[in-house]
Amino acid sequence: MRLVVAAATLWVLFSAGVxxxxxxQRRLMRVADGLxxxxxxxxxxxxxxxxxxxAAVTALVICPSVTGGFLAHCLQRxxxxxxxxxxxxxxxx
Numbered sequence: 880m881r882l883v884v885a886a887a888t889l890w891v892l893f894s895a896g897v898x899x900x901x902x903x904q905r906r907l908m909r910v911a912d913g914l915x916x917x918x919x920x921x922x923x924x925x926x927x928x929x930x931x932x933x934a935a936v937t938a939l940v941i942c943p944s945v946t947g948g949f950l951a952h953c954l955q956r957x958x959x960x961x962x963x964x965x966x967x968x969x970x971x972x
Contacts, residue, residue, distance in 0.1 A: 885922050885938040888946045889915060895950065907953060914949055918942045 896911035922942065925934040 881935055881938040885942060888942040889918060889922075891946050891950070892918065895953065899953070907956070911949065914945060918945060 892911050892915040896908050896915065899905075899908040899911060921937050922934075925937040928934070
């Protein structure tokens with residue numbers, strides 16, 4: 880279970896970075912890549928400590944929380960951008 884959750888959070892961050900690159904959000908793409916590297920390093924470090932408790936907490940709590948927070952931030956920015964664009968379209972009519 881721990882491996883599945885850890886792999887899923889890394890995959891989500893990787894795909895978010897790719898999608899942000901496609902839509903031209905380079906700064907957020909770099910943040911996603913940095914979080915991906917940080918989470919991977921944290922998973923490897925806690926697994927190598929031979930402490931099952933720390934590895935489980937990292938894989939099941941910390942990494943999904945960081946990934947969820949980043950996705951919420953991206954969603955918030957997208958909603959703000961959509962509202963801003965919708966407001967500029969109203970003024971054009």
